Amino acid sequence: MKPLVKQKxxxxxxxxxxxxxxxxxxxxxxxIDYLIRAKLEGSFISLKKVIFFNKRGITLLIESLQKxxxxxxxxxxxxxxxIKKYKMILDMFPENLNFSLFxxxxxxxxxxxxxxxxxxxxxxLIYVSKNEQKNQLAMELYERGLSPIVAKNESDFxxxxxxxxxxxxxxYLGKLDKTPTVYIxxxxxxxxxxxxxxxxxxxxxxxxxxxxxxxxxxxIFLFDCDAASSVNVxxxxxxxxxxxxxxxxxxxxxxxxxxxxxxxxxxSNDLEDAGVLVYPDMKALFSDDEIMKEAHDSSSVAKxxxxxxxxxxSSLSVIIESTVKTIEVLSGYNxxxxxxxxxxxxxxxxxxxxxxxxxxxxxxxxxFILVFEKTIAKKACKILLEEDSEESDVLEALGEFxxxxxxxxxxxxxxxxxxxxxxxxxxxxxxxxLLVSQKETKGAQVxxxxxxxxxxxxxxx
Amino acid sequence: xxxxxxxxxxxxTIPPIPKIVKRCVKILDDGDLVYAADIASEDxxxxxxxxxxxxxxxxxxxxxxxxARQIFGILGLSKVKQLIYGYYLLLILPKKWEVFDFNASxxxxxxxxxxxxxxxxxxxxxxxxxxxxxxxxxxxxxxxVCEMLFRDINSTVSILRNKKQMxxxxxxxxxxxxxxxxxxxxxxxxxxxxxxxxxxxxxxGDAKEGDFGENALIISYFRLLLIYEMSRPSIVKxxxxxxxxxxxxxxxxxxxxxxxxxxxxEIR
Numbered sequence: 001m002k003p004l005v006k007q008k009x010x011x012x013x014x015x016x017x018x019x020x021x022x023x024x025x026x027x028x029x030x031x032i033d034y035l036i037r038a039k040l041e042g043s044f045i046s047l048k049k050v051i052f053f054n055k056r057g058i059t060l061l062i063e064s065l066q067k068x069x070x071x072x073x074x075x076x077x078x079x080x081x082x083i084k085k086y087k088m089i090l091d092m093f094p095e096n097l098n099f100s101l102f103x104x105x106x107x108x109x110x111x112x113x114x115x116x117x118x119x120x121x122x123x124x125l126i127y128v129s130k131n132e133q134k135n136q137l138a139m140e141l142y143e144r145g146l147s148p149i150v151a152k153n154e155s156d157f158x159x160x161x162x163x164x165x166x167x168x169x170x171x172y173l174g175k176l177d178k179t180p181t182v183y184i185x186x187x188x189x190x191x192x193x194x195x196x197x198x199x200x201x202x203x204x205x206x207x208x209x210x211x212x213x214x215x216x217x218x219x220i221f222l223f224d225c226d227a228a229s230s231v232n233v234x235x236x237x238x239x240x241x242x243x244x245x246x247x248x249x250x251x252x253x254x255x256x257x258x259x260x261x262x263x264x265x266x267x268s269n270d271l272e273d274a275g276v277l278v279y280p281d282m283k284a285l286f287s288d289d290e291i292m293k294e295a296h297d298s299s300s301v302a303k304x305x306x307x308x309x310x311x312x313x314s315s316l317s318v319i320i321e322s323t324v325k326t327i328e329v330l331s332g333y334n335x336x337x338x339x340x341x342x343x344x345x346x347x348x349x350x351x352x353x354x355x356x357x358x359x360x361x362x363x364x365x366x367x368f369i370l371v372f373e374k375t376i377a378k379k380a381c382k383i384l385l386e387e388d389s390e391e392s393d394v395l396e397a398l399g400e401f402x403x404x405x406x407x408x409x410x411x412x413x414x415x416x417x418x419x420x421x422x423x424x425x426x427x428x429x430x431x432x433x434l435l436v437s438q439k440e441t442k443g444a445q446v447x448x449x450x451x452x453x454x455x456x457x458x459x460x461x
Numbered sequence: 462x463x464x465x466x467x468x469x470x471x472x473x474t475i476p477p478i479p480k481i482v483k484r485c486v487k488i489l490d491d492g493d494l495v496y497a498a499d500i501a502s503e504d505x506x507x508x509x510x511x512x513x514x515x516x517x518x519x520x521x522x523x524x525x526x527x528x529a530r531q532i533f534g535i536l537g538l539s540k541v542k543q544l545i546y547g548y549y550l551l552l553i554l555p556k557k558w559e560v561f562d563f564n565a566s567x568x569x570x571x572x573x574x575x576x577x578x579x580x581x582x583x584x585x586x587x588x589x590x591x592x593x594x595x596x597x598x599x600x601x602x603x604x605x606v607c608e609m610l611f612r613d614i615n616s617t618v619s620i621l622r623n624k625k626q627m628x629x630x631x632x633x634x635x636x637x638x639x640x641x642x643x644x645x646x647x648x649x650x651x652x653x654x655x656x657x658x659x660x661x662x663x664x665x666g667d668a669k670e671g672d673f674g675e676n677a678l679i680i681s682y683f684r685l686l687l688i689y690e691m692s693r694p695s696i697v698k699x700x701x702x703x704x705x706x707x708x709x710x711x712x713x714x715x716x717x718x719x720x721x722x723x724x725x726x727e728i729r
Contacts, residue, residue, distance in 0.1 A: 001697055001702065001703075002622075002623065002700075004623070004624075004625070004626045005623075011626070013626055013703070014692065014697075014702070015688065015691060015692055015702050015703060015707075016688040016689055016691055016692030016702070016709075017688070017689050017692045018692070021693070021694060022692055022693060022694045022697055024694075025694045025697040025698050026697060028698075049709055050709070051685075051688065051709040051710060051711060051716065052716060052720065082711075325617070326617050328462060329462050329614045329617045329618075330462065330617065330621070331462065332462030332464060332636065333462075382635065383621070383632065383635045383636065384625060400624055400625060403624055404617070404620050404621050404624055407620035407623065407624065408616065408617060408620055411616060411620070
């Protein structure tokens with residue numbers, strides 16, 4: 001069963017019954033291989049649509065996921081259940097669990113995965129019956145830069161419950177021994193290192209994710225060693241290599257939480273020689289206005305004098321065709337091509353549009369931008385939207401929409417032996433920001449009309 | 462994008478029921494099993510289908526059952542009728558499946574399991590309902606509907622499903638405002654099933670639909686059976702387990718009884 005991958009977490013959503021007969025097909029050997037290759041932060045089974053499970057089924061699922069955990073430290077467990085299913089699992093495994101249980105998919109993303117945007121400044125309430133678990137859950141969230149409220153007792157919990165946006169009630173934190181784990185805080189990519197940082201760290205490190213983040217435009221990469229026991233020469237060498245490689249993108253590697261017990265003076269000097277900035281702790285880094293300004297400015301830096309390349313032009317027809325086809329399939333509208341020109345990005349009514357961009361990298365590198373008039377944007381994304389959706393929902397759906405188009409482009413180019421991958425999408429509710437980011441940039445602009453309204457495809461380097 | 466036009470075009474391609482088969486059903490309605498068997502044996506494809514289904518391990522017959530009279534005699538009126546309605550679906554079965562990793566043999570296994578397990582439930586409840594039995598035989602048409610309608614846009618839909626957790630049913634509904642069960646009922650209409658049966662087919666797939674009156678319990682069991690069969694290994698492997706939006710049934714008594722019936726069956 002193919003999992004849905006969201007924020008570096010794979011979610012399997014089996015339907016109906018889980019037993020010894022079908023469990024091996026829910027997480028199949030091919031899925032295990034994929035999860036090991038993908039080096040994700042977490043792999044979870046959603047029990048939302050499951051109406052019955054037995055111990056044999058649950059055990060087989062966990063055994064499959066355990067292989068992934070053993071290979072790359074992925075956090076594994078179950079989510080999306082009610083109290084009855086939660087208690088059933090705890091009863092099935094009365095000894096300590098070696099996997100985690102989280103009430104919902106959203107709560108999984110508080111503990112695992114790289115995107116904490118949705119949790120930022122949100123009211124998180126924890127109340128689980130076992131004190132030890134309650135504290136561990138809270139500590140883990142503190143470590144990820146969140147500020148949960150821990151209910152003292154049941155009445156305190158009931159009182160605070162209504163104001164809470166995330167309620168962690170039926171959860172169990174299995175051992176989270178993955179290192180490094182990653183999340184994004186204030187435009188800084190934070191890798192949390194635990195235990196010994198040695199050659200195995202380089203082996204488990206998700207280099208593709210790191211390179212992708214560099215290409216998207218992140219400029220500060222923090223390796224927090226607060227929970228690490230020590231960093232040896234292999235660990236230091238690897239971080240130095242990352243620092244040197246990141247310099248090409250103007251990125252800086254920062255380390256925090258180091259002290260003389262964790263790293264020798266010589267290795268510390270090696271880090272500094274490689275351009276790694278060392279701060280005593282995370283607080284010191286996030287209080288440094290200068291470096292934080294760097295982190296925030298970076299993502300909107302205009303690229304200068306970059307234009308479309310021959311390689312991009314040769315892929316243009318596939319890109320346009322894939323885009324148009326996807327728009328037509330998902331929106332139901334026929335589209336007409338009005339013009340194709342090599343020019344700077346030109347938007348007739350910037351105040352009336354929503355736009356989104358996506359980076360392409362691999363055999364062909366470029367930036368792919370879609371500009372929709374607001375009315376057509378909502379119609380085009382209707383398949384991804386709930387009925388009562390606001391402009392922010394449409395913008396988010398546009399991000400998913402361009403990601404689907406990116407997938408289609410990648411699929412079609414693959415047929416021509418051109419391998420590409422895509423970055424995460426970036427959405428713009430204000431066209432001015434987009435125009436600034438593409439200032440002095442020429443590209444191929446395709447003006448289309450769908451159902452009488454305008455949309456633009458812009459492809460540049 | 463799928464639309465009403467796509468659905469109508471598809472329905473137009475549905476072939477009519479062969480005359481011999483229609484005649485056979487009519488005779489079965491009159492209750493004459495032997496004569497019906499003789500009529501059925503004039504359609505070699507029908508007999509071949511009945512043989513292949515009835516000799517599947519799930520039916521548990523020791524020796525091979527070959528001729529029409531044997532088949533009709535062993536199965537009895539109700540089951541024979543269900544199997545013949547199941548045969549209707551062969552008329553629209555794709556030769557090659559593209560959206561799902563499925564084939565005719567696996568499809569027939571699914572039909573056989575559904576019909577066989579349904580009989581156990583009917584016995585347990587002691588409540589046989591001819592209309593519901595007919596509707597159930599047509600339900601697997603939903604697999605074929607999804608396969609045929611999504612075929613041309615499969616590459617885009619599979620990317621969409623990779624990025625967003627959506628069942629085929631949700632995507633289909635967002636595109637056409639219809640459910641697979643509604644399209645299956647249009648197929649049944651083309652095959653001259655009664656309005657009552659068309660309604661049952663439509664309603665079985667409607668998560669919000671609960672008004673089955675005195676048949677509410679039996680329909681709940683059927684939904685449970687459908688969810689159960691949709692989570693079997695061959696269906697999961699084929700990618701079909703995420704076809705519907707059938708609402709899970711969280712009812713302990715129902716669940717325990719259901720699992721007891723199925724487990725007894727599996728153990729035997």
